[in-house]
Amino acid sequence: MSASSLPLLPDERLAAGAVRLAARYRGHFSAETVQKLPVDSYLRPAEHAKVHTHLVVPAEHLATERLDALAHIQGAPGSGLPRVLFVCGHNAGRSQMAAALLAHRAAGRVVMPSAGTDPVADMESYVAQVLMESGLSMAAAFPKPLTDEVVQAADIVITMGCGDACPVVPDRRYLDWPVPDPDGAPLGAVRTIRDEIDTHITELLGSLPGS
The missing domain is CATH 1.10.8.1060 (Corynebacterium glutamicum thioredoxin-dependent arsenate reductase, N-terminal domain)
Structure with a gap:
């Protein structure tokens, strides 16, 4: 610009x-x-x-x-506290859902920023709705750019469809979750994506220190 x-x-x-x-x-x-x-x-x-x-x-x-x-x-x-960074392309769907679900289930034991390699202006349709159905509010959520600080501070980097644009920092634990993109998906499909992410969250929590 x-x-x-x-x-x-x-x-x-x-x-x-x-x-x-x-x-x-x-x-x-x-x-x-x-x-x-x-x-x-x-x-x-x-x-x-x-x-x-x-x-x-x-x-x-x-x-x-x-x-x-x-x-x-x-x-x-x-x-x-352990820091888990969720990264996707637009930070408008998958990474936001993952951060919200981990925040809810980790109960203050983990810091979980999320970011996008190419953030957009608005959250994806239905993301707030499917999380509200799980008792979570996205009222304060907004797509955020990926910055050097949050990458360098992360203990675990979880990538979700950002491809070659995803950050690579030495001595970090990397996980890639092949979760479908909710962009333009119908409500039922976004619910399925939420549940798939939640399954990954369960596995992640079991691998964190003190679990």
Whole structure:
């Protein structure tokens, strides 16, 4: 995206988010690191978004996820939980469902970011519905770009149809789940995809430390 096509940044709200993050991570990161990530986390989804005015809150959430990953890499206190990264192409279906299902069943024992190698603007149709049927809410979910921080912090990387674009980092455990893409699939097929992912989650939980 060229400089002339950059969306107008809501500076005051991004600045307020940076202040909150600076307070949260005081003593762990420099002010420069904390200040730049909210803006970068805004610009990345803005490349794909249809409405830029709603991106400030997701940008702060993404910046928080990236700072948490950096803290894990640097061994900050409280950052030692196992991290499972789910990656698919658009981060709008499979990887989001996998992260939501693992979050529900791991009960705070695992950190589970998800990301896309080519994220889109919106979640896939029916994904929120089939997860709601399982008692899970996707109200705060949004497609996120894959960033270096979350890849480097991952203990396990689970790929789901992203092919050669999936990240490869030495000394990580890699799993590939050949789950169908829910893009454009009917509701019944998306339910089947959810259940298939949940079966993989059961196997994964059995292999994690302390299981």
